[in-house]
Amino acid sequence: MKDFEQPKPPRWADRFLEWYCNPKLLEQIQGDVHELFFWRLEERGVKSAKRAFIWDIIRLFRWKNIKRKSSQTTQFNNIAMFKNYFKIGWRNILRQKMPSFINITGLSCAIGCCLVAFMFIEPRVIRDQFHENGKNIYLVAHEAFIEGNLGKYGVFDSSLAKELPDKFPQIKRRTRMKGTQNIFRIKDNIFRSYVNYVDPDFLNSFSFPMVYGSKDALKDPSKIVIDRSAAIRFFGDEYPIDKLVKVIYDEEEINFSVGGVIEDAPNNSSIRPGFLISYEVLENRGQTAQANAVTFIELEKGTNVLELERSFQSMVSVQNGLKPDAQYESIFLVPLESMAKSNLNGVPGGSPPMAPIILLISIAGFMLLLAISNYVNIAILMATRRVKEIGIRKTIGSKRTQIIVQFLTENLILCALSVFLGIVLARGLFMPWFNEMSGGTISLNLFSNRNLWLFLGLLLLVVTFLSGFYPAVYISKYKPSVIFSGKEKLGKKWGFSGALITFQLVLSIITIVGGIMFVRTNNMQKRIEWGFDKEDKILVNIPSSEVYPELLNKMMSIPGVEEAVATNAALGEAYGNTEFYLGDKKNRASFLSCSAKYPQFMGLELHEGRFFDPELISDSQSSVMVNYKFAEHYGIRIDDLIQIDSVFHKVVGVLNDFTYQGLSDKIEPIIIKAKPDSELNYLTLKVSAGTEMEMEDKIKQAWVDVVQNKPYIGFLQSRIFDSGSEDSRGLKNTMLFTSTLATILAAMGIFGLASLSIASKMKDIGIKKALGANLIQLTKSVYLKFGIMLSIAVVIGSTLAVFIIGIFLDEVYAYHDPVNFIPLFFAAAILTIVVFLTVTTQIGKVKKMNPAETLRMD
Structure with missing residues (x-):
């Protein structure tokens, strides 16, 4: 007859005890629980003994019985070891002074260069992440076909944007933003500056801390919010709240009072709110410029952005029905923190160079x-x-x-x-x-x-x-x-x-x-010939055609002013461009409008043909001059015709190439067209040789005597490339x-x-x-x-x-x-x-x- 094995304690429980128990206590504890198991085996039976054994093993899982490394000793040893490492390292640095000096000097110079690069690059690459609500703020953008090309645009229809919070409860706040240039008068200062027209919630959504005033200041359309730099510039140590700021619209002057001062925008901000005025001011003036605006929405936490974006597509047909000339293909949302990298047309800030x-x-x-x-x-x-x-x-x-x-x-x-x-x-x-x-x-x-x-x-x-x-x-x-x-x-x-x-x-x-x-x-670059006479010439802006005759007479009455000729832009500034046709082919080129006398006045050299004749009416209506680069590129000769704005213009002269954009830009083809002086933007004054600096103040004072409510813009032609x-x-x-x-x-x-x-x-x-x-x-x-x-x-x-x-x-x-x-x-x-x-x-x-x-x- 086969002998039956005596039952043993559950093996897994016994192994668990061996795993957790302190080796110094294991033999005693394991012996006691085994003895208890065999006693229970005789008294209660196998199942009861095993259950009691398992409970004993669990009950003994206590801090005093658990095996553990001597953490204090280990920690002490680690600290002592690294302390020793640091001590030896420091002694070796002091012992080997020259090699250590060379290493530290070289690395510190390199690290200094890296820090300069980082501090320059970081705010240009990592943008708009300082706003407290930034992760919930999105730009509303759209896709549309413009001239047959599908493009993405960071602006949105203003009237549709106004209705967003009512139609979509997920939207906590909505703010539109429209940036324009306006003329300001603060005390005796008249200047042109960029201003953002925004909805009142702008300061609640975005984190531009208030220095003075309330975040709700823009709920009152008669208030204006300025940044700290503007407050210091115009009001100095005076308390700026309720100070008067005048904004000039055409010939109308509107008074605003300062309702708040915000901190200057940090370098990593795409939005630069120097001057803020309520969007309601634009709407009340009925300006068509408000049709499209940059629109931001702040969403409630937990909003499903993709689902909301799909819901926005219902507005596409509404937009296209109201404005057939501005057809949307789709509407989408762009997170604020990635807006600067989106490369959308019209987006604030834009991608850095x-x-x-x-x-x-x-x-x-x-x-x-x-x-x-x-x-x-x-x-x-x-x-x-x-x-x-x-x-x-x-x-x-x-x-x-x-x-x-x-x-x-x-x-x-x-x-x-x-x-x-x-x-x-x-x-x-x-x-x-x-x-x-x-x-x-x-x-x-x-x-x-x-x-x-x-x-x-x-x-x-x-x-x-x-x-x-x-x-x-x-x-x-x-x-x-x-x-x-x-x-x-x-x-x-x-x-x-x-x-x-x-x-x-x-x-x-x-x-x-x-x-x-x-x-x-x-x-x-210092030796480059500009191709025109830049010395002894001062440019001043012509505010309007009405004031031009009086302004011209005033300037010519100043002793030392020898001649005055008008132009649409100074040679060396950024130029516009125009479409033109050669036969049936459409092209684009830089474009300069100026007085008929301007090319000779500026000392431009004639390559072939002739200059404009101020006595010929046709030269101001249907004649152009081009530079040599234009003639060479397009194969133009004297008396060839160029179609601009449905009008055929005869090429009467080709000028030698001249630097008209900047010393760092290649000379490109340019068209020069004569216009009446009163239709142009700048008056170029030729002054006595060597008197540019002393004449500048006299010319500015004479300009101010004639022009009211307009900012003076004047500069020396010889300094046009100074920044470059x-x-x-x-x-x-x-x-x-x-x-x-x-x-x-x-x-x-x-x-x-x-x-x-x-x-x-x-x-x-x-x-x-x-x-x-x-x-x-x-x-x-x-x-x-x-x-x-x-x-x-x-x-x-x-x-x-x-x-x-x-x-x-x-x-x-x-x-x-x-x-x-x-x-x-x-x-x-x-x-x-x-x-x-x-x-x-x-x-x-x-x-x-x-x-x-x-x-x-x-």
Whole structure:
């Protein structure tokens, strides 16, 4: 008969006890519960004993019985370990002062450049995220066919927008916004400024904090809300609420009182609410301009946006039925926080220009790569002086990972110092210089920009890892037996370090060539002939045809004003363009309306044909002149006909090309048409030679004596391109700074690698010197290696510079010299001198070295 096995406690419960129980208590506890199980087995039976056993195991799951690591000990050990790492790291930084200084200096300069780039780019790329309700605010946009092309538009029909909250309960608030230019009178100041007409809920939806007044101020159409800058500009220290602001509509002057003052819009705002007036003012005036407006809606939390967007499609047929000439294809919603990137027509703010962003990213990236490459080389140099320390630590049981963590921790200290100094450099030196150069207003506010802290943290981690990981892995791989036997060959094979130095030299070549080319282009722009006589001419605006005769007489009565001719725009300002037909083909070109005397008055040169004749009525009705670029591009000859606005115009003259847009723009085809002076916008006054500055104030006063309720707009023709010249000088200075800093960083890297090479060969050099070798024999290999790296860098860097700098110049300047042999030669020469001098400073150690001292130490 088969023997039955005695029942045992549930295995899973027993294992659970073994898993959680403190090993010091397990034997006693497990013995007690097993003894209880077998007692219950005899008294109560199998099922009852097993149930009781399970309950005992669960009941004993208490804090005092649970096994656990000694967290306090572990935590203490971790803290002590990292404290020790930091202490050793700090001592090594202090011990190796020169390499540490070079590393910190290079990284802090690069980090300073990165911060300038970040503070310039961040508000242009990450926009409109500061509004408290921003995640619930959407722009109402639409698709429509315009001239046969389907486009997306960031405006919406004003009358439909007005009804949105009534039709859709998901909409918490709605605000329309219409921006226009208006003439203002505040005290004695008459000026033209941009004003936004908005619905009263605008200040409740958007987070523009109130300085004075109430957010509900715009519920009263007689109130105006201004920003802090305007309040300070016009009212100074006076309390601005209820101050009078006059807005001039045509000849009508309407009084508004200041109902509120808001903070200036931050740089990352697409909406710039300098002056805010109730939208009701536009509606009461019946202006047709209100037909389309930028429309924002703030939704209730939890609203299904896609479902609401589908519901909006019911308004398409309503819109198309009311306005057959403005047919919508669809209506859609754009989140406020992505509005700036949407590329919609008519959207506030719009996409930022990419050229300066790419340039600054390139410069910051170049500097960071140079600094990290330089850092890696010098970090290896610093680490190789600690091989015996590594050998001892490995002998007593340290693992390779611990040594890597040790070096990365030390690296973190040095990088953190670099970040701190980078912040100081950026705030105290780089940003003020950049603002002065670019006319910007960027600033470093560490306490109100979360994105800046994220950027600094990410930058610290990236720089710490990229600059420290390779040196840590490199030095930790050596075995104690190799180190103590003296067979380690640190620094004798340059390999990776040599590649890094070559890479640095390549970047230096590119930046030096860039600096030279931007200097050359800037100087070339100064020598460019504008193609017209720009000196001794002052432009003033003509407010209306009615006031033109009196204004002309007043100006001509001023002593020193020799002649006056009218034009629709100043040469050098932005131009309009017009459609024209050559045969049946439609084209577009720049267009300038001016007095018949204007081309000769401005000294434009005739290529062929004739100038306008002021005595011929036909010249003011059906004649045009064109520039040579136009004639060449379209194959135009004298007496050919061009159709403009259904009227055929005869080409009576072709002018030599002249700069009419800007020094950085290519000369494009332009049509010049004569018109009566009274129909034009500007009066160009020729004054006595050399009297522009003193005559400007006299002309302004005479203008004010004649014109009422209109702002004066006047400027010197000779200064029309000043802003472009300032931009060009700023780019030149930026590139010079970049090339200089790149050269310094490359010199630091060469210094470190030369030191490493010479330090690793001191024993060999000592023996050779003791045997009578001269300095050239001792150092020839060092010069040779750097010469090879420099030669490779010159070849690669010159090739890349021709391509990269050529692209940059093409993006920025319409006309520039090609990147030819001259800048490449000078860049190579500059870098050769820097490399030679840097290496020579290290060779001095060999010259001063006493062989006896070196050999005795070894």
